Amino acid sequence: MKKHPLNRRIRLAGLALATGAALTAGAAQAQDKGTVHLAYVEWSSEVASTNVVRAVLEQAGYEVNMTSLSAAAMWQAMGSGDADAIVAAWLPTTHADYLDRVSDDVEDLGVNLDGTKLGLVVPAYSDVETIADLNDHADAFNGEIIGIDPGAGLMSLTEEVIDTYDLDLRLRSGSGATMTAALASAIDNEENIVVTGWTPHWKFARFDLKYLEDPQGVYGGAEQIHTIVRQGLADDMPEAHAILDAFEWTPEQMGEVMLMNQEEGSDPYENAKQWVEENQDIVASWLGES
Template sequence: LGYDVKISYLDVAVMFSAVANGEADGSVAPWLPITQGAIFEQYKDSVVDLGPNLTGAQNGIAVPTYMDVDSIAELSDEAGQVITGIEPGAGITGLTEEAFEVYENLAGWTQKTSSTGAMTVELGQAIAKEEEIVFTGWTPHWMFERYDLKMLEDPENVMGAGETIVSLARIGLEEDMPEVYKVLDNFNWELEDMQSVMLEMSEGVAPEVAARNWIDANPDKVESWIE
């Protein structure tokens, strides 16, 4: 629409506070109600919640489809009883620690934390050798587009039944820039849409180019945001 947009990449807590204090106009990244719910509770009265822009997001513990296990409750001695995780402060990392407390069969299991990048590298290496790996997985993510993976069933519902990604706006944005506010409010897409963009980016395509490719391929959806 001709706006000069600045995108800032921030830690989760800083992302919420930036919208709440007006340093940022909005965000389309928060995961609710579980993953970032506790942080959202701190700021919910200082932001405008525009509702979901993507439904069907999910946190979980996942494995390649060649592994003969379908549920967290079935895990026994796979992958050396190690779950390959991501950053220590991530929401899914905390949920996995909770799973250790809830599932008796996970006694003796540990979570190896590092980074999202390191986890996906280990995942790719394990799949190339068809080795066992149990890892923290979530959708949308490009790894579910690139590899044959399955999310393990979670009968105790520790990881959450399903997440939404929501849009937030700063208080006053609707009055200051009504057109921008309307686009943020209208913005929505599907899990497969986001994963296709992420997959291109994981293969080295610049984010702006991957976004433009998706926009060019989905004119009707984009028109619904800006009509």
């Protein structure tokens, strides 16, 4: 394993020993192994997965820094090497353009979650069944589609949907949080609303929803979420690389963490640590212990 000792850390360790201070085994191990920098987008699915990966890497003795970015900035950080890894790459469609731009600078470790979907989502009580039907009900939807952050690949696809279906609705950008807040408010009042949606997401457990049919196939079929690391990570931190390569879970497992994160006042990092502690059999396979 390639290590990166720093003179400053050695001096500090020596000072601690000289003064009788004791470093815990975990802290000493983390100092030896270094810091893994994780980037992510502020989607409920990626908040869940990135915090779980953080907790697992910390269990293995690494320090971990997490940075929340827009999708475009997240991929830019991967290309520049400012981030070591993401577990938030939606492929082959949503993030395809981003990956193309940095493909020479990153390594795709493959799928960490299978069974995703993108599309336009409405309450189950809505009379609308397909995207093509939206124009006939544009007034009922206030002439708008409620979206998320403007840099998201889902937003670019939705702009393409608007053009392909010649919709008389505009796409309103915001965030994942503002989208779900608008959805909850509309459902509480039994109003029509159409939002950009993806699976896995906790809103499908909380509300009775449906995807609108996409006969033109603009959103594509089911997608997968991939783990991407910077080139050179395998040489710099081979154990971290191996853990990231082994990380894989199901939509149901991710859903457990996402629902925990929706509890008022809950901390996604603390929830991730709790889930990791309660699912050591799964975590052991990521750590190469089983």
